[in-house]
Amino acid sequence: MSLDLLRIRTETPACKHLIHFNNAGAALSPSPVTQAVLAYLQREQEIGGYEAAAEAHAGLENFYNAFAQMLGCSPQEIAYADSATHAWNKLFNAIDFEAGQTILTGQSEYASNYLAFLHLAKYKGVKIKVIPNTEQGIIDLSLFEAAIDQSVKLIALTHIPSQSGVIHPAQAIGKLARHHNILYLLDACQSVGQIELHVDSLGCDMLTGTGRKYLRGPRGTGFLYLKESCRELLEPAEIDLHSAAWTAKNSYEIRKDARQYESFECFVAGKIGLGVAVDYALNIGLDVIEQRVKRLAAHLRAQLRHVPNVQVHEHGTQLSGIVTFNKQDKAAEALHKYLQIRGFNTSVLRLGNSQLDLGQRCQADINRASVHYYNTEEEIDRFCATVDAF
Numbered sequence: 001m002s003l004d005l006l007r008i009r010t011e012t013p014a015c016k017h018l019i020h021f022n023n024a025g026a027a028l029s030p031s032p033v034t035q036a037v038l039a040y041l042q043r044e045q046e047i048g049g050y051e052a053a054a055e056a057h058a059g060l061e062n063f064y065n066a067f068a069q070m071l072g073c074s075p076q077e078i079a080y081a082d083s084a085t086h087a088w089n090k091l092f093n094a095i096d097f098e099a100g101q102t103i104l105t106g107q108s109e110y111a112s113n114y115l116a117f118l119h120l121a122k123y124k125g126v127k128i129k130v131i132p133n134t135e136q137g138i139i140d141l142s143l144f145e146a147a148i149d150q151s152v153k154l155i156a157l158t159h160i161p162s163q164s165g166v167i168h169p170a171q172a173i174g175k176l177a178r179h180h181n182i183l184y185l186l187d188a189c190q191s192v193g194q195i196e197l198h199v200d201s202l203g204c205d206m207l208t209g210t211g212r213k214y215l216r217g218p219r220g221t222g223f224l225y226l227k228e229s230c231r232e233l234l235e236p237a238e239i240d241l242h243s244a245a246w247t248a249k250n251s252y253e254i255r256k257d258a259r260q261y262e263s264f265e266c267f268v269a270g271k272i273g274l275g276v277a278v279d280y281a282l283n284i285g286l287d288v289i290e291q292r293v294k295r296l297a298a299h300l301r302a303q304l305r306h307v308p309n310v311q312v313h314e315h316g317t318q319l320s321g322i323v324t325f326n327k328q329d330k331a332a333e334a335l336h337k338y339l340q341i342r343g344f345n346t347s348v349l350r351l352g353n354s355q356l357d358l359g360q361r362c363q364a365d366i367n368r369a370s371v372h373y374y375n376t377e378e379e380i381d382r383f384c385a386t387v388d389a390f
């Protein structure tokens, strides 16, 4: 199956005036997503917030069905969150850790996740074991396996890091987690919407993501997946009248699905919009998206390697749409600004935000260009010429 690039670019109006290579930051939403959000906000203004939500019941339920279809799970295993960080923390904080237990993670773990580990280590005395990456930047599977012992309570992995273009072997880690019967929390924030994800073949118990990146949803949206058979192993740290019912003066009952991690109040327009964004991706096909993103990123890496004084940081074979690079003797921030003035959106990766990974392998901040399926080879060639001119 191929994709209708003309229609896709027409439905991404900014393609006319912008070359957006900041999809790992926030991708451009397609028109149907923006229209769904605006139409809902309009109804809130016309008839009231609660009334608009009741009227939009089907669109809100679509959120769960669309994610379930994409991830290969049941709609009852999906919950809405207002960011990936909140989704991840809700699950992480629901785990009953005891002092001395271990969190097994990788060198590319997302900064906020690692901060949560440090916080728990400080207050609960859990241990954090970080498995280094190989020369290729991929988590070392044999070291990972060797590190598993009775103390490991949680395996936490970031599938595609924000600071490098590698794809970690989430499925192989899932096999180990299942074999040793250890809870497995996968941060799929950069992979969801970019590559095909099926929770069963990944072998994860929990998976979290955001709306605004490769899914092309609105900002301020996210989601979580919680495997039904794991739900009772966890205990939500906070509940409200949406996630639980007050059954008598001194009793309550928590919902018996993943929505026990939701709150009553949320960005309803965003939730509807994110459901539409998932439908949009499903219509194109996640396999088609994955192939095109990988092809474009490979083209970008190859072209950048021809630009004098540019160093591309990815070397492995399992690579995503994220490309990281430096131009010798040029500050990343200065190159970023130079590109932005000329209509190219990219981002800068700061060493301090990735102490275990970037902080170990680079001397200074680096540049990141992240492509999506609506980008083109021609945009990439223009981009490389502009990097060359700097």
Ligand SMILES: Cc1ncc(COP(=O)(O)O)c(C=O)c1O
Binding pocket: 024, 082, 083, 084, 085, 086, 110, 158, 160, 161, 162, 187, 189, 190, 209, 210, 211, 222
């Ligand atoms: C790997 C990864 N995990 C989590 C997050 C956090 O997502 P959010 O900003 O939606 O909380 C990000 C954001 O950049 C990310 O790259």
